[in-house]
Amino acid sequence: MTSGASEGSALRTLRVLEAVARPGGPHRLGEISAATGIAKPSTHRILGGLTGSGYVVGDGDGAYGLGPRSYALSATIASAEDTGGDTVLRRFQSEVDQTVHVALRSGDHAIYVRKVDSEGPYRMASRIGGVLPLHCTAIGKAVLAHLPDEERAGLLRGLPARTERTLTDPAALERELAQVRADGYALDDEENEPTIRCMAAPLLDRDGRPVGGVSISTITFQTPKEALLVHSARLVETAALLAPLYT
Missing domain, CATH: 3.30.450.40 (GAF domain)
Known part of the structure; x- marks a missing residue:
């Protein structure tokens, strides 16, 4: 992966994290995808990584909030x-x-x-x-x-x-x-x-x-x-x- 691709991936991840952090959460996948302009499959994949690392948590009902x-x-x-x-x-x-x-x-x-x-x-x-x-x-x-x-x-x-x-x-x-x-x-x-x-x-x-x-x-x-x-x-x-x- 090139450095440019890495930077692009990192920025997309930050955009998803910012969307999760918006007031009024927890937010569902569709809301986060719409707020970032990132397709749902890619948003879901990024959320999976953020959840696994503890930056995001799921509420068990398909919505996401900030993690510890x-x-x-x-x-x-x-x-x-x-x-x-x-x-x-x-x-x-x-x-x-x-x-x-x-x-x-x-x-x-x-x-x-x-x-x-x-x-x-x-x-x-x-x-x-x-x-x-x-x-x-x-x-x-x-x-x-x-x-x-x-x-x-x-x-x-x-x-x-x-x-x-x-x-x-x-x-x-x-x-x-x-x-x-x-x-x-x-x-x-x-x-x-x-x-x-x-x-x-x-x-x-x-x-x-x-x-x-x-x-x-x-x-x-x-x-x-x-x-x-x-x-x-x-x-x-x-x-x-x-x-x-x-x-």
Whole structure:
């Protein structure tokens, strides 16, 4: 293959990735093909490569959205600059003195795109680009609580237990999500990892749809639940400040 052909292939791949990233996704094959001007068979082949490498994910129904590697790349590029979001998040972290995260939804999971570590002796194992389930994490439950009923119901099937505290019964989880909507924030009380307790508020777009969440993560033997809950109002305020930067 000549260098010109290689460059052409790379640019076509980028065009497809840009089409997947357009607002209003996930997007179906026909939409992506029309947006790029690339024939459907070629678009499908490019999407296969992007899906296999983690830059794109399929929703299981023939539509495509950005994958974890795209979000991780975006976060890496953005972190090179002190954006307004970084300033807000770092100020918030200094106030609560705990590790804080931002994660964005991608299909049936969410992906960490921001992390500011606590200066305490313990470090969270989470990383930018890391994938987290929706049903047993604070950010995930903040997202689920604000999805349309039918869409949420489709995600509350076959829920795996990550710890002995994970809620796997859809009806029980639905009751908790109703409380999340009332409170404005969600809790993960050692449901995803033992000894880790998190609280999160959703990042909502202008139509009230969740695109992700911002969280505070704590070590249970260091920080009592009551000490975490003290920050709930400030967490909700911070999510409202950050939401326009991610929607």
